[in-house]
Amino acid sequence: MxxxxxxxxxxxxxxxxxxxxxxxxxxxxxxxxxxxxxxxxxxxxxxxxxxxxxxxxxxxxxxxxxxxxxxxxxxxxxxxxxxxxxxxxxxxxxxxxxxxxxxxxxxxxxxxxxxxxxxxAGMEEVEWYLQRFDLHRGANILRIDHVNFFTPEVQRAYDWYTGELGFQCSEYTVTDDDPPRLWGSWLRRKATSHDLAISMGTGPQIHHASFVVDGREHILRIADVLAAKGYYTNIERGPGRHGTTNAFFLYLRDPDGNRIELFTGDYLIADPDWRPVQWKISDPMRQTFWGAAAPRRWFNEAMAVESVLTGELLPVTAPETMVLPPHIADD
Amino acid sequence: MxxxxxxxxxxxxxxxxxxxxxxxxxxxxxxxxxxxxxxxxxxxxxxxxxxxxxxxxxxxxxxxxxxxxxxxxxxxxxxxxxxxxxxxxxxxxxxxxxxxxxxxxxxxxxxxxxxxxxxxAGMEEVEWYLQRFDLHRGANILRIDHVNFFTPEVQRAYDWYTGELGFQCSEYTVTDDDPPRLWGSWLRRKATSHDLAISMGTGPQIHHASFVVDGREHILRIADVLAAKGYYTNIERGPGRHGTTNAFFLYLRDPDGNRIELFTGDYLIADPDWRPVQWKISDPMRQTFWGAAAPRRWFNEAMAVESVLTGELLPVTAPETMVLPPHIADD
Amino acid sequence: MxxxxxxxxxxxxxxxxxxxxxxxxxxxxxxxxxxxxxxxxxxxxxxxxxxxxxxxxxxxxxxxxxxxxxxxxxxxxxxxxxxxxxxxxxxxxxxxxxxxxxxxxxxxxxxxxxxxxxxxAGMEEVEWYLQRFDLHRGANILRIDHVNFFTPEVQRAYDWYTGELGFQCSEYTVTDDDPPRLWGSWLRRKATSHDLAISMGTGPQIHHASFVVDGREHILRIADVLAAKGYYTNIERGPGRHGTTNAFFLYLRDPDGNRIELFTGDYLIADPDWRPVQWKISDPMRQTFWGAAAPRRWFNEAMAVESVLTGELLPVTAPETMVLPPHIADD
Amino acid sequence: MxxxxxxxxxxxxxxxxxxxxxxxxxxxxxxxxxxxxxxxxxxxxxxxxxxxxxxxxxxxxxxxxxxxxxxxxxxxxxxxxxxxxxxxxxxxxxxxxxxxxxxxxxxxxxxxxxxxxxxxAGMEEVEWYLQRFDLHRGANILRIDHVNFFTPEVQRAYDWYTGELGFQCSEYTVTDDDPPRLWGSWLRRKATSHDLAISMGTGPQIHHASFVVDGREHILRIADVLAAKGYYTNIERGPGRHGTTNAFFLYLRDPDGNRIELFTGDYLIADPDWRPVQWKISDPMRQTFWGAAAPRRWFNEAMAVESVLTGELLPVTAPETMVLPPHIADD
Structure with a gap:
């Protein structure tokens, strides 16, 4: 241990x-x-x-x-x-x-x-706004949920985070190869679907950080607000439901192009003997249980990461053979 | 009169x-x-x-x-x-x-x-299910709202339906030409945004009939149900919000390819002196106030109509110059 | 005519x-x-x-x-x-x-x-905020819907407003007497369930004015906001669903004690041959299709009205025999 | 340990x-x-x-x-x-x-x-219905959340469950006495607000078991369905929001009078150093953050429990001095 x-x-x-x-x-x-x-x-x-x-x-x-x-x-x-x-x-x-x-x-x-x-471990405690409904606005963001890593080394990263750091696997996606290869994994420490998703992509890059909002209606509402405020092009994908994790989502790009996800409706895992859910990359309902095709840039673009020593952004490497799911749109 | x-x-x-x-x-x-x-x-x-x-x-x-x-x-x-x-x-x-x-x-x-x-005028009255919540299912469809005609003769059709049949205009869209030409109109008889939309397209064809559902949550819910039942590819566009009429929508194709819209959240027009809302075809927020690009087939495909005399489907004619709005996706 | x-x-x-x-x-x-x-x-x-x-x-x-x-x-x-x-x-x-x-x-x-x-007839037109989602707040109030009169002369007021002013009856409530007497009526001019409710009570008083909000979630949300802002005791009744009109409601008292209703989810009446819905005063689902008993003050208290000539509040008269519906709470 | x-x-x-x-x-x-x-x-x-x-x-x-x-x-x-x-x-x-x-x-x-x-520990695994939206009905019940014990020995039960069984306290309520006494506690093992509430009442009795539903709209919907199906009197309290745990709730009595709660919208506790939230019994927003007064029977009635040896229901004992919160209705 x-x-x-x-x-x-x-x-x-x-x-x-x-x-x-x-x-x-x-x-x-x-x-x-x-x-x-x-x-x-x-x-x-x-x-x-x-x-x-x-x-x-x-x-x-x-x-x-x-x-x-x-x-x-x-x-x-x-x-x-x-x-x-x-x-x-x-x-x-x-x-x-x-x-x-x-x-x-x-x-x-x-x-x-x-x-x-x-x-x-330690962080200053501040006022809890959960019932300060008088101050709630925008997307009613509750808390951070997870981050999503893009790496060409999906299997190795999975092994390290589960084997060395104790993450547990909630769901995973495999390629259609024979034998199948790991394409992505949804790993948790807290008792929800995930804290860390690791998926195939050019990396090290972070695809998005995800924040939980208080119900689907707040995802619809913030889309209205963003559009009315002139952030029309900042709405990148969604609203829709993911097959993986069951979450209802909206992906945004901030004014600098950084990506965040607004997220609600995954599930609780209170039992440590959870059996991971397997998806195939070719299943169109995996990434989008229903709804519009994801735009191609959602797969091609992600955020570079800093060196913790120099503060410089790190160079990235593409997977040898990039595998993309179906249902992608060009516009 | x-x-x-x-x-x-x-x-x-x-x-x-x-x-x-x-x-x-x-x-x-x-x-x-x-x-x-x-x-x-x-x-x-x-x-x-x-x-x-x-x-x-x-x-x-x-x-x-x-x-x-x-x-x-x-x-x-x-x-x-x-x-x-x-x-x-x-x-x-x-x-x-x-x-x-x-x-x-x-x-x-x-x-x-x-x-x-x-x-x-006359039609048999039947049981009202509005409060038979025990029988409500699926998309909680309340009533028919409108139909959308595709015709190359947008201006003439507008003139006839408003001038001869007494429809009133709630909203309309013009091209970017100088002078602008009428591209589409949202016409009403009942006190909501429309009973009849007439827009530029190959016609005579009917693009969709639209049914009102009881709130946005039922649009999200039916998308879940459709996907779970194997109707994944029948979800054509949405959910999203239209700029025109402000409606929250989902477009479906039935197993034969006929198109229906599920629709909620336009507005009431109780005053006959309503001043029509004007949109430009080049405004990306017109068709999609926010959300994913509409798929190209949404503009290219519509339903042929019958001859009332022979029951045969009528031949169609394309507009001389087809004008399409921005924000269309190919997948 | x-x-x-x-x-x-x-x-x-x-x-x-x-x-x-x-x-x-x-x-x-x-x-x-x-x-x-x-x-x-x-x-x-x-x-x-x-x-x-x-x-x-x-x-x-x-x-x-x-x-x-x-x-x-x-x-x-x-x-x-x-x-x-x-x-x-x-x-x-x-x-x-x-x-x-x-x-x-x-x-x-x-x-x-x-x-x-x-x-x-005439009133200055101002900016339409329907799609100014960036400015929407609070209860997302859309428009005025109706007012509710309290009068001991229910039948005479019904006769005058329908016979002389052209109101149409959408729903009405009768007593359990033999023959039944009119206890209340929901009368419309615009194409929704009502513009004017007239019900038995000490009058002339106005029980409430009602404003339409954009969906049930905004009724829940504003209750949260009111409580968090210290308006706990201003929430008088609801949220709940009325049997009559099917509306989802919340009744508030303003800081002076004036009552307003937030209201959503009645229906459209596009057909003039609408057959009025009849309710019996003894049907507990009439006033509260489900939910908590209405507090007694909801029936006993209403707003006095002004003389249009002097600006003085008018004296009121109670019905000879007050009839109250079931399901009333004392606290 | x-x-x-x-x-x-x-x-x-x-x-x-x-x-x-x-x-x-x-x-x-x-x-x-x-x-x-x-x-x-x-x-x-x-x-x-x-x-x-x-x-x-x-x-x-x-x-x-x-x-x-x-x-x-x-x-x-x-x-x-x-x-x-x-x-x-x-x-x-x-x-x-x-x-x-x-x-x-x-x-x-x-x-x-x-x-x-x-x-x-062991239980047979069965089909997961989370994404079988085609089969979802009624209240969209997701999972059991917690049970609520009524006992005159609130402090002793708190001590045993936290001290001996490792429950952690998320929230608690104290009386207005000087010094204050423990009136109720919300104790967790899984990472949500609670698995077990222990509150002052005649006991041993169980006040309710609580099941999580997928969002507030399902609580409103099931109230409609229950009423339409003739279960009008089975809706005992709510919908409303609790101050404690922040949950949106509806309390039902089954046809035998057993009580269940439908529950949504508490919070996640991923950090073991959670500092318990304290409420005073005299704070009216504690039990009902907003909304109608709870009916008196909600406090007076609970479910007897069986002897695990004989299957007989156990006799109950009332607290020496029963303390009730404010905002209770008689109807």
Whole structure:
């Protein structure tokens, strides 16, 4: 048994080129709560969040993802995780005190596939907005749910996250090859369908971070609001239902082109003996249980990730043979 | 003042090649109420309908639309409408008693643009299902709302339906030409956004008949049900919101390829001095206020219409210069 | 045939003792659009309204209702209506130009039962907010729907409004007496279930004015918002479904105690030969198709109405024998 | 660390006097899936359940609750739990093989407060209906959520379930006494607001078992359906929102008077350092964040529980001083 346990995907840091423009989108339109801000960063959260932030926006010369954070139970577990990472031959960067506001002891590391991940335990508790209905707006965003990695090394990343970090598999997709190869996996630590999806794509890139909203009607409502506010072209895909995870979704591109998913209606997994659901890549109902074909850019474009050491965006590699699902539209 | 007044678009008759297959789709899946049936026809209605039928399905060698019916106030007005049509040089065919079950005095005529329209007043009253929630199923279809004509003669059809038949214009779309030309119009008799849309296309064809459902959640729900029942490819477009009329929509193709729209959320027009809303064909938010691009076949395919005299499907003519809106997808 | 035709119930004027407190409730919480205001009055509208106002709040020494306005087609019809009222022996008060902002030629009269009603045709057109989703808030109020009169003279008021003013009956309630007596009626001019309900009660009083909201979810949402804002005790009854009209409802008391209903989900009446729905007062599903018992004050309390001549509130008279429906709660 | 861990409240067994009448209510109306049945019992589940049953209905001479089941990870943990109970001086009854269909090794015990609880790990896996939307009906019940115990020994029961069985406290209610006393607690094992509520009342009795439905609209819909089917008086309380847990609720009485709650919209607790939410019994928004007063019988009536040894219903004891919250209605 490992001596640290990831509780959940806890926050993500996006790079934006214009903080005011980002605030207009994330805070004034989508309705994220702005916990704190300075000239460099905005710290945002949802209405169900009890901690300081679940989304950080950082002024940067280009879009992309700075890091993804996993929460563990205690500072001791943070240290144990760092020791584990060093044992894997990875270089740990400890965060300076106050470098990420509201957060306690933390380190970042580039995982073996290039993804910038952070481990932390302590975070400042803030006002819970769940019943502050008077302040709810926009998409009624409740909390962060998961991130989706794009990597050409799907099987290896699956093995590492399940074998070494204790993620459990809720659903997975295989190719039509004989024997089938792993195309994607939906992995969880918290008791829902997933905290981390890993799927075949040019990587290391992050396809999206996903935030839970309070019911399907808020997905429809925010589409109306976005369009009325001039964000017509920021609505990239949906609303629709995924076959995988059963979620009702809407994919947005922020003004910098970063992608987020609004998400509702997956399921609870309270039993550790959950038997993973298998899908075939050729099943058209897998990605889109019903609804319009996904636009091709949804598969071709994703967010570059930072080096945790230099802050530079990392180069990416395409899969040797890219496999795409059916039901894709060109417009 | 004309001596007949159309109250509303009251029913439509679709041609289907297999009544059992049509029943599985319309009754068992979408939830239409089956008022009556025989070997040749099924008479269906919605939960808000108080009369015998708003949709007739007729076994035929090919799909298409047999007729669209407008209700007037009385048999006297039916006769006055017939006299009017004959005065227009059109050939009226009086319906035999019992030829369309539940219906009183009626005639059919090919309008000047080739559309098979019927005028009637009397229809058998049946049980109102509005509060028979125990019997509600599928898409919770309430009532017929409108039909959409495709014709190359948009302006002439507009002039005839508004000038001669008393339709009022709620919204219209113009081309980007200078001067602009009429591309489409949304015309009403009842107090909602429309009973009849007339838009540019190869015609005479009927693009769709539209039925009102009880709220957006029933559109999402029926998409789930359709997919789970194997009707994945019958979902053609949506769910989404139209700019014109503000309606939340889902377009379906029945097993024969006939198209119906499920529709909710337009508006009430209680004031006769309503000033029509103008849209430009180049405004991407006109057809799709937000959401996925419409598939090209949505513009290219429509339903042929019958001759009211011979029952044969009529030949069609394309517009000299077809104008299409932006935001169309190929897949 | 009368020479004026009422189109619909078009607006209502409430008396409030504190305009700022009323604004906090109606505008900042419920989300009415404030078209114009001065020291004496606020002019509000819903998102589907295309005219200047559907609710006027007027600073007054006590709560109550100043007037209810019916719209007719033209100034000529306004004059015809005035002539008709004078023929009934009623005293007409013509409104001064600009007395009610945005409105054209208008007069007020006390109907034979004491209700202060106004007739007008012209009103300034303003921006349509239907698709200004970026500005939608609170309860997403679309438009005024109807008012409900309390009078001991139910049958006489029914006769006058249907016989003299052309209202049509959509539904009605009778007592269990033999023969049954009329207890209430739901009367329409526009094509929905009603513009005017007349029911047995101490009168002349107005029980509520009702505003349409965009779907049941907005009724649930505004209840959350009201509670979170400290308006817990302003939620008087609901949410629930009425048997009569099928509407999903929520009754609120404003900070002065005036009552409004939020309302959604009745039906369209496009056919003039609608056969009225009959209910018995003893049917518990009539007032509450399901849900909690109505509180007793919902039956016992209503809004006094003004004299159109003096601005004083009128004295009221109780029915000789008050008949109440079942399913009433005391708390 | 104890050597067994409860995963969640997994099922409940209700006593019903007429299985056909119960099937009409639970299966044909509420939409529970009937996994299996015999002359004595019906085994039901929700659409998100992957195991054989979450509700058992057993033909019995009177209503009440036979047992509540907690799932642990393995048969070894079942045995460890039995050893623990015996160490507490409690009498364990091992279930015969096949006595409860679909279930593996299991025992029942009367907890120190009289509640009949079962421990098991293995249960037959059955078809997952989550995406069988074609079969969804009624209230779209997803899964069991929690049970609510009534006991005069609130503090002692809280201490035992948290201290001995590892439940964690999500929310709690205190009296207005000085010092305040514990009035109720919402305790969890799975990652939602609760698996077990313990509140002050005459006990041992079970106030209700609660089942999660897929969104607020399904609560409104099932109320319509229940009323239309003649179950008007079976709707006891709601729909409304609880302050505690934030859930949107509807309380029903089955044809025998057993109570169930339909429930949606609490929250996820992925962090073990959750700080419990405190409520005061005198806060009217605690039990009803908004909405109608709860009827008095909701507090006065609950379900008797069986002896796991004799099958007889146990006698009950009232609290010495019953404390009731405000906002209760008599009708």
């Amino acid at each position: 490992r001596d640290f346990e990831i509780l959940r995907t806890a926050h993500v840091e996006y790079r934006v080129t214009d903080l005011d423009r980002a605030r207009a989108f994330y805070v004034e339109t989508l309705g994220f709560v702005e916990t704190a801000s300075d000239e460099r960063r905005m710290y945002l959260r949802g209405y169900e969040d009890r901690f300081h932030h679940s989304l950080v926006l950082t002024k940067s010369p280009s879009p992309g993802v700075s890091h993804v954070a996993f929460r563990v139970r205690s500072d001791d577990e943070v240290r144990a995780a760092a020791t584990f990472m060093e044992g894997q031959g990875l270089t740990v960067r400890w965060m300076d005190d106050g470098e990420e506001r509201g957060q306690g002891l933390a380190f970042r590391v580039q995982d073996p596939f290039g993804f910038p991940v952070e481990f932390f | 004309r001596d007949f007044e159309i109250l509303r678009t009251a029913h439509v008759e679709y041609r289907v090649t297999d009544l059992d297959r049509a029943r599985a789709f319309y009754v068992e899946t979408l939830g239409f109420v089956e008022t009556a049936s025989d070997e040749r026809r099924m008479y269906l209605r919605g939960y808000e309908d108080r009369f015998h039928h708003s949709l007739v399905l007729t076994k035929s060698p090919s799909p298409g639309v047999s007729h669209v019916a407008f209700r007037v106030r009385s048999d006297d007005e039916v006769r006055a409408a017939a006299t009017f049509m004959e005065g227009q040089g059109l050939t009226v065919r009086w319906m035999d008693d019992g030829e369309e079950r539940g219906q009183g005095l009626a005639f059919r005529v090919q309008d000047p643009f080739g559309f098979p329209v019927e005028f009637f | 009368r020479d004026f035709e009422i189109l619909r119930t078009a607006h209502v004027e409430y008396r409030v003792t504190d305009l700022d407190r009323a604004r906090a409730f109606y505008v900042e919480t419920l989300g009415f659009v404030e078209t114009a205001s001065d020291e004496r009055r606020m002019y509000l509208r819903g998102y589907e309204d295309r005219f200047h106002h559907s609710l006027v709040l007027t600073k007054s020494p006590s709560p109550g209702v100043s007037h209810v306005a019916f719209r007719v087609r033209s100034d000529d019809e306004v004059r015809a209506a005035a002539t008709f009222m004078e023929g009934q022996g009623l005293t007409v008060r013509w409104m001064d130009d600009g007395e009610e902002r945005g409105q054209g030629l208008a007069f007020r009269v006390q109907d034979p039962f004491g209700f202060p009603v106004e007739f007008f | 104890r050597d067994f861990e409860i995963l969640r409240t997994a099922h409940v067994e209700y006593r019903v006097t007429d299985l056909d009448r119960a099937r009409a209510f639970y299966v044909e109306t509420l939409g529970f899936v009937e996994t299996a049945s015999d002359e004595r019992r019906m085994y039901l589940r929700g659409y998100e359940d992957r195991f054989h049953h979450s509700l058992v209905l057993t033909k019995s001479p009177s209503p009440g609750v036979s047992h509540v089941a907690f799932r642990v990870r393995s048969d070894d943990e079942v045995r460890a739990a039995a050893t623990f109970m015996e160490g507490q001086g409690l009498t364990v009854r091992w279930m015969d093989d096949g006595e409860e269909r679909g279930q593996g090794l299991a025992f029942r015990v009367q907890d120190p407060f009289g509640f009949p609880v079962e421990f098991f």
